[in-house]
Amino acid sequence: MGDQLGFSSEQRRIAERNEAHQQWDLWGSYLSDRQWGTVREDYSADGNAWNSFPHQQARSRAYRWGEDGLLGISDEHGRLCFGIALWNGQDPILKERPFGLGNGEGNHGEDLKDYFYHLLNSPTHSFMRGLYKYPQAEFPYQQLIEENSRRTREDPEYELIDTGIFAENRYFDVFVDYAKASPTDILIRIKIINRGPDSAPLTVLPSLWLRNQWSWGYREEWRQKKQIKLCGNSISTDDIHELGAYQLSCNHPGEWIFTENETNTELLFNQPNAQPYVKDAFHRYVVDSDLSAVNPANVGSKASLVLSKQLNSGEEWVINLRLSNQALTEPFSSSFNSTFELREKECIEYLNHAAEGLKADDAHIFKAAASGLLWCKKFYHWSVARWLSGDPNQPAPPESRKHTENAYWSRLFADDVISMPDSWEYPYFCQWDLMFHSVAFAVIDPAIAKKQCMLLRSPNYTAPNAQTPAYEWALSDPNPPIGAWAALRIFQIERREREHGDFVFLRSAMRKLLLEYGWWANRNDRSGDNVFEGGFLGLDNIAVFDRRFPLADGSRIEQCDGTAWMAMLSLNLLQIAVELSVQEPEYEDISKRFVFDFAQLAITLNTPSISGRSYVNWDEKDGFYYDVIKRPDGSWTYLKTRSVSGLIPLLAVASFDIATVERLPCLDVLQSFEWHFSERTCTTWLSENLGTWHQDRTLFSLVPEANLRRICWYLFNEDEFLSPYGIRSLSKVYEKSPYTFREGDQEQTLAYSPADSPVAMFGGNSNWRGPVWMPINYLLIEALQKFGHYYGDSFMVEFPTGSGNFITLWDASLELEKRLASIFRRNDKNERPFNGGNSLFQHDPNWRDLILFNEYFHGDNGSGVGASHQTGWTAIVLKMITQLNRYNPIAGKRF
Template identity: 45%
Template sequence: MSERSTESTPEFSHLLAQTKEKQRLEQHQNASNQWKKWGPYLSERQWGTVREDYSANGNAWDYLPHDHARSRAYRWGEDGIAGFSDFRQRICLSLALWNGQDPILKERLFGLANEQGNHGEDVKELYYYLDASPSHSYLKMLYKYPQAAYPYAELVEKNRHLSKQEKEFELLDTNVFDDNAYFDVFVEYAQAAPEDVLMRIKVHNRGSKAAKIHVLPQLTLRNTWAWTKNMEKPSCIQDTENSIRITHPDLGEYYFYTENCDHLLFTDNETNTQKLFNKPNDASYVKDAFHEFIVNKRKDSVNPSNSGTKAAALHERTVPAQDHIEIYARISKKAHAEPFAGFVDIIAERKQDTDTFYDALQENMASEQRLVQRQALSGLIWSKQFYCFDVHRWLKGDETQPIPEQHREHIRNGEWKHLYNADIISMPDKWEYPWYAVWDLAFHCIPFALIDPDFAKRQMLLFTREWYMHPNGQIPAYEWNFSDVNPPVHAWGAWRVYQIDRKQKGKGDRVFLESTFHKLMLNFTWWVNRKDNDGLNIFQGGFLGLDNIGVFDRSKPLPTGGYINQADGTSWMAMYSLNLMRIALELAIENPVYEDIASKFFEHFLHIAGAMTNIGDSDISLWDEEDKFFYDELRLPSGELIPLRVRSMVGLIPLFAVEVLDAEHINRFPGFKKRLDWLLEHRPELNKLVPRWSEPGKKDRRMFALTSERKIRSILQRVLNEEEFLSDYGIRGMSKAHEASPYVFKCSGVEVNVAYEPAESQSGLFGGNSNWRGPIWFPLNYLLIESLQKFHHYFGDEFTVECPVGSGQQLNLNQVAEFLSERLSQIFLKGEDGARAVYGHRPIMDQDPYFKDHILFYEYFDGDTGRGVGASHQTGWTALVAKLLHPKAKIQ
């Protein structure tokens, strides 16, 4: 266990091997070679985002819809298919396609806006992240492109008329993939050296007839000049028949090469105001010129002088049936006389380097597990994005543009004027969530730490920087509402990243840990001062990560008045206190000052534990002795307390507040131990509130937890019951018991029903695109597994529970953790019938040779069947499966 040693452990020793890929990561870290200066940093959807919204009403989806995206220059970023760019997204390389049938040139991924889908926004494309090295020396993705006209109108129309009770109408539900009449478009990137990027496009015709396709590797220079007076513009100028010279005021010169293209096309990355607003264009050539040239046959739409700020190499090809073509492109800081000499060999070498890196990581793993883990980790790498957003300037407006409505700062984020983001950030999903969610990020960083711990550490530090964190100590949530309240898991994430990094390197990065700790103390203070209404150590506010799992939308005023004392919010804070205590003790190894700080956070934990048992002078606690479960409580304006008896994940979160220390570890800190002993002697009642912290467990360990042995058993009696929380694929967000017996709340003329919903949300509440009332989702499952391992570390093998309930099988808590890990992993692994649960037993996904080994990592999963639900590329927190699959590596 990590608490006992700072040395590298055997299960991670293979990560220390000096593979070429690991050497590249070290070169980037010490700045000798900047391999990650270029990477997969483009968004998949810049349109419909808050940062591009300059409307008077804050409706981002309407202000810049998909139909405008090809014609309007973006303010804060770029998007594109299989995008690759420099780390400030100034020079962007991506893919455009046309099958000769579509009404538009395919330059970006299509999907439904929030109000168009019966379950909210949803990408309506088929694409997969197949491979990636953490240094970006090699990446591969697949885009499936129909040969028939893309069914844009059908997708919009069918979904518009579906009810909330029906499944979404997807691209595979149309007939465009019948008879395999589609192209598999594979895009590979390989870096010959830093700032020397090779792009190979393989187009496979899976159909029985030859088919035509237009393939355009395209360059887009992000528009940074239209918003400020006298800004110098970059340019793309044709150099030779198959090459372009790029001149950028910040980056200098680059060269773009292609091979045997039919045309080099040029235009400017400027808005087509004539088309969109019936206003004369400021530029002679505009952003949608390539669409006009190819689809509408307007030869005058492109710049005949062969220069501009957007360029493409057009390849018109016919792909024989069951055959493929290859197209090469290269973008390099230096000129190449023979840009494609050795091209294929370099790609093969980088692919081999990537294989060697993952072979070391995946030693002793079965091939099926390797496949799932590698694609999960690849999805994480592909989901990095350059995120640029200066809130002050966004609210104020740009000097060359019309002044925005003054009341906009009252619509959204007016209190975050200090926020200035211009960084590479791990996104939850670059289409559905092309903006960071800070609590999601903590979970991303756990699997990231397996392959690139330095990136994981920088991500954790980033959100504590002064240009992110509010002066009052709050960490921004996400762009739709930076002030919303996310669960405080940043300290947990930082500690876990520190532990994984230490196991790999044999030494902990205390500079990282200490830097993070100091900022998190400010955030902790914000929580204590802002989210504890009565100063009773019971916490409220925001959805706290569980969206619509409860009776009310907790981000809005309650219809009954009053507020909710949250079992989950309070437990998150207890967990936060223990996380900070644990970090302080680690820092105290080298600096005894931190012993006092550790004692302070232990004291915070004790007060929260006491409050969970008895809120002020009330006889009602968040623990319901009759049901033997934790519930939220509604405090009405009259002072009356009403327990909200919804049996949900809210009642499991108290299990997460647990920390176990070896006696010898405590004895290393005499100041901390003295404080513990003093509390035991002078405050004996606290011993009842925090069971076991004063009693030795296995090997004389001490446990700090909100839950006693009796409560753990009671909660697990429900958690491991297949009629309640336990699914074949993990732990549901809500007890299945509420399917037959929904919870009904009646008070002050308000009546609300809460029922178990295993998959998509069946109401428009909470945005209508999320649902935690039943589905399985990885973050809380992962934290539950980790907590069970910690409890086992204290209780040992003698503590057993029946798992599943009714089976007669007794398992210790570590075995229960392994049992749950296996069930979660079965969502993605092939069953005996060759099917993956994630696809809901859809034959094409399970049996077709061109589909069956490509994995999608959804946002959450049907609580009964394991079918993927929500965002289809949520390789943010769902990539935690990569850690669960990791051989011999316990979560703790």
């Protein structure tokens, strides 16, 4: 009964938010973990964002487009921010934000070094809990930079744990909890525990500050400077535009200090400060004992309470604060504790309800994934037009900026809360990452899933030609077109879980996706032969050569996954049209278009005699899909690398029951398009490979059955793609026998690399040369389930290849889900593979149950690699775990 009550309480708040009755999402964990080193903060001449605004400037230089902090919160437009700062009496700088290496400093690119964890969060952010591990010895900033700079790409990264700073548990656990008494009344609790064997000092600075909107030379009233003032034992803000005035109180006596959130131009640029109190004042006051750094008038745009304590071994220190738009006479009455307890209980019960039926360890993983996903919703602000032109009273950006690719995106204006791929390493939107985030959100918060899925397709993000932006560093890069897949899956998941489908959302999504489909069809079929080159399609570093560019001799790479992604898009749009046709029969007409387009793409990829080309991407000799080198003289050859790009054709698959085909005759491919295909002498191939029937279902698949059987031999082969932890991105066969290819004067070698790639083809830590990537695995699992749903027991595969164990494709998908889930589950050694071989992480009671959702995973041992908080797309493991626990062979196979 308690679970149902807790579920109902958060569900009520979600309903009030969705219906705009109560703005429960006004405040949340929206404060970025990193604002420095981003493109939008870069106003340099050379466009090197990491060097333009490095970490060492972050404490002294006002940000233009956002703010960052440590386990903090802000309102939905980032106007008012709260976070904590820490000092252990040893560090050279005040710890106000997580630290990591810039792209040029890390031996595998940008690299977070601090340890923090997202423990709990609810959809309305009515309860949130984060944890930061703060060492008691001096933080080794310079050591981390220097040692990583000495290491090569073949070496492992040098991590904070490797410095020995956590020896004997000499650190503080700093928990930060938030609980909402109302949408504008936020209770805050900071709990610090000394885990070390000896007493140790700690200074804590709970901080409240205003984002700088006044220093850029604009006249808008809402950009006028506001202030924070001392008000008795509390501080209060001016009336902030559309937000109101807020008061911050604390139950501990301490010293309130004030400064301005403005750049220390004297320190950074050798120019006089406009006024004496600047952004780095609290650092100077606490660390350097510079008493003149703070404003004695007790007013400013940034304020902190200085609290210090010597903590004995094992001692807990609890600090309560309250941020409210109400003038409370007793902010810490008995209701403070009871509200905290209630909101925590409701949060856990809501997540338990979403994870209903899961075993205890799986439920823990589910809650960690869901909470991390919610914590990674961050405020993102950027006006590309103003960024291109510069601000009235700031130095003008270089004129060359107006001639870059980003200049085409001058209409892009972002002022939203967006689900970040990684809260520190990728603190900006990435389109195809966001689609996976959206599907993961559908399990816990369908309304946010739908909003995030369509956000980048709104008018203030899309280009005039309907292209949607890729990501901050290269807005024009074409990402895999999976928006239709995400919209369809969100619709299906909500319909199954909530017993109703949101057709209004699906219709709205369809209209936007049709515009985007037109851009894809006109942009990427450059050759006119229905082959889609794609360029950057998310799989950076997957091939021998950089697939974005022609080779030196003019040869082009025709990517098998480019055409496959387009086929998947056509099929997903067909499925959406079929869903909508139930209520609106006129969608049959558009269904017919996508049936035709999909059939054309299937022919192009598989049949040279009727595709208009002398070659296809399917190599009959090897039984695999390969990229093709197409030379200027018309000759061609295969790039015979077995990589995940050759598996992408599997993703374009769907089947329809006989009742649907009778309602929509266009789904009968041969009857619908006999007039066209008969003229191209391909009727026989179509009848054998497309639109086939089995147990009253018709199959649409880019991969014919004969090809599917041959691909499965590679897919489930442990010497090729099948890892103990999922499907590798590159065949393991290239570990002992690397693949070398020469074209003209260019020669490159590709080798299996189970973790970080030794080749920096695309970016600092890009790597598709062996590791397991959760999102591609998820798409493959869905594809196998669709094939399994169609073929049933008539299609058996050997799993693993050579084992003599034959199972259905549906059961093979479950086996893959088990392997992926095992990355996070405790194994027979009571260890979680993602933690690798680190004994502290694996066995210490204060670390072993803290779960991070890495960017990708070691292809052989499952350890986490790449970005450590890539909670967005890796959080989709919660969907796999849910299915593994709920699957019932008797009840049927649902996906």
